[in-house]
Amino acid sequence: MKGKIFLIDLDGVLVGDKKLNPIKGAKEFLEVLRSKGIPFRVVSNNSTRPPSEIVKILREKGLELEEERFVSPLKVLPKYLRSLSIKRVLLIGMEPVKRYLMEEGIEVVEDHQVQGVVVAQDRSLDFHKLRLAVSAVFLASAKIIPVNLSRIVKDDDGLYFPGAGSVALMLKHATNYPDELPNLGKPSKEFIDYALDGLEGEEVYLISDDIYTDLLGAKALGIKTIFMTTGKYTRDELKRANFEPDLTFDSLEELMEHFGLKSPF
Known part of the structure; x- marks a missing residue:
């Protein structure tokens, strides 16, 4: 795992609904990353609450996350x-x-x-x-x-x-608005640069359930892509999008096993 950085989408990867209830394995996944010193940030396009409120709710749900590890638009x-x-x-x-x-x-x-x-x-x-x-x-x-x-x-x-x-x-x-719309969220270069600030590693992975908003843009930036089927899209959507991620997993347990992370399950 040396040299890897994980940018982890919140919705559909760590939480499964709008009440921010954690998906199975989310708590353990973050704990393993911390224990092994693997640099990571949780990234989200959530625009319903300020970052501090989201972190507070996650902690109340049992998902420990420091505010400095959470980035939203x-x-x-x-x-x-x-x-x-x-x-x-x-x-x-x-x-x-x-x-x-x-x-x-x-x-x-x-x-x-x-x-x-x-x-x-x-x-x-x-x-x-x-x-x-x-x-x-x-x-x-x-x-x-x-x-x-x-x-x-x-x-x-x-x-x-x-x-x-x-x-x-x-x-x-x-x-008939003439200007290009800005993108303050992932995976714009500005957002990714903000999320990676202070993290050291040679290989960046974006883990997400969103093919169109996240993974296509991340691949264009040279970031490795991990598609999770735990959110809004199934594997069939990859064919419709004509997109092939670097890796695809059906659970966080599968992801951890692939990268040789000791699974607490």
């Missing part, structure tokens, strides 16, 4: 907004994200007269919010700022809904 978002001198935004997103942005000095309003439209996961997205968002971009030249470019999200009941990236692309299409 919300860690990058305030800095990105400040780099564009954006101080007033309309948010498509959940209440905890609104509080987080306001704590970071960003004014969050329900008005189309804003400098930016921040697009995160929003379970209360309705016509009123969409009307304001389209008007903000079309009438006030607001920037469209997706927290990530996630296409699709699996809900706890097995059904799916559009990710932040899909909603942002809809706004872009509706308003």
